[in-house]
Amino acid sequence: MSSETIFTKIINREIPAEILYEDEKALAFKDINPQAPFHALVIPKTAIATINDITETHAELVGHLYVVAAKLAKQFGFAEDGYRAVMNCNENGGQTVYHIHLHLLAGKPMGWPPYQDKKKELI
Numbered sequence: 001m002s003s004e005t006i007f008t009k010i011i012n013r014e015i016p017a018e019i020l021y022e023d024e025k026a027l028a029f030k031d032i033n034p035q036a037p038f039h040a041l042v043i044p045k046t047a048i049a050t051i052n053d054i055t056e057t058h059a060e061l062v063g064h065l066y067v068v069a070a071k072l073a074k075q076f077g078f079a080e081d082g083y084r085a086v087m088n089c090n091e092n093g094g095q096t097v098y099h100i101h102l103h104l105l106a107g108k109p110m111g112w113p114p115y116q117d118k119k120k121e122l123i
């Protein structure tokens with residue numbers, strides 16, 4: 001199965017994105033459907049489908065995504081107010097693009113828990 005997703009096309013500049021940061025290992029760009037006043041995605045240039053596919057060999061790379069998130073938080077001025085940096089996994093996690101990405105959401109207080117459960121049941 002190909003590991004290529006729409007994010008590979010963004011990395012390769014085959015489709016446009018509002019790119020905020022790039023280095024040899026990672027790319028950050030604005031989410032096309034923002035869920036907060038600031039919503040960016042931080043992705044590794046190496047495609048890893050889901051959190052379940054992360055192995056010890058990816059540890060430095062995945063850690064680097066958080067280093068980039070912290071840089072963006074300082075650069076865009078929301079480090080002190082706070083923000084959310086979250087990765088969804090598979091269907092129940094709400095994952096729709098199977099190339100891991102850190103959602104970086106800021107600019108308003110975030111609710112917790114992050115789901116709406118009318119029955120307020122955990123199981």
Ligand code: AMP
Pocket residue numbers: 006017030031032033034041087088094095096097098
């Ligand atoms: P997830 O549901 O956690 O897999 O997140 C995928 C995210 O990718 C969603 O927030 C989408 O809005 C975002 N997205 C999908 N296509 C694009 C695109 N072409 N450019 C920027 N963000 C995108």
